[in-house]
Amino acid sequence: MNAKTTITLPREFDFYKCLKFLQRNEEECLFKTDHDTIYTSLKIHEEVVPFSIKALDQELELNWSINENSEDLKDALVIHVKEWLDLERDLNAFYPKLDETPNLKPLLRFKGLRLIGIPSLFEALCWSVIGQQINLNFAYKLKNRLVKAYGTQCEYQGKVFWHFPTPERLLELDDTFRESNQYSRGKINYLRNIAEAFAEGYVSKEKLKSLSSFEERQRLLTQIKGIGEWSANYALMKCLHEPQAIPFGDTGLTQALFNLGLITDRKDRYQIEEFFKSVEEWESYTTFYLWYSLM
DNA sequence: GTCCAGGTCATCG
DNA sequence: CGATGACATGGA
Structure with missing residues (x-):
């Protein structure tokens, strides 16, 4: 049996700009897209539920298959999609910031783009480790192999995609996998460290949210060996939508900052810190728009 | 062949 | 402390 619901869209939202970001790499396996729909999955009560998100004029339409214990499935899906696509944020305070800073005006052409997140903290941290030090194409290849070896396959409306592995599964990572999949020793160790931290309950999204300051949240994450400042801030930006998380x-x-003439020396951290003072409270959004400017 | 990609850690001086 | 090298691989 099929079920559906809709989400009314906020004012500043451009589905196709978001879709372009989602389509940036063909090796992406956690969701699939076509011209107006996203196909993906959400885990609820230990069950992986595939569903689709279709863009209509004024709303998004979610579709999924009904099963026995899906009482609160609808609410969970709506919350998840709102979080993933950052639909609740009011962007009206952001665009004046871009307009006021001369070299940021080019970013206004991305109006309606939302900060596409990674609602699962575990996945966000693993993805940050995979992306360390290598180019994005290679990173997507590595993620693809990891997910297909340890994740869960889904099929919905004729599309095939995958759900990210659990921490318990990634505890199984070993040298055999490493050697045949071109992972470095470092990445495997780091991924295992993350998996351990989650399996033991030492790190979780709930725990992170309960901390009261950015510094405390950053510290909890960087206690995992393999998560440095970049990875911690990346995860805080993509998972908690932390405004001040600058990678x-x-x-x-x-x-991107260099391209727009916002800094003159790409290695000078001070210049980058100074720049971000001009977009206070919107640091992560600006970062996302800057990344988008490179696509 | 060299250098750099959505970095991090261990090991120096 | 700050500097340096290793890490796996592919593309420019």
């Missing part, structure tokens, strides 16, 4: 050291970020 310092990010080559894409510095490249």
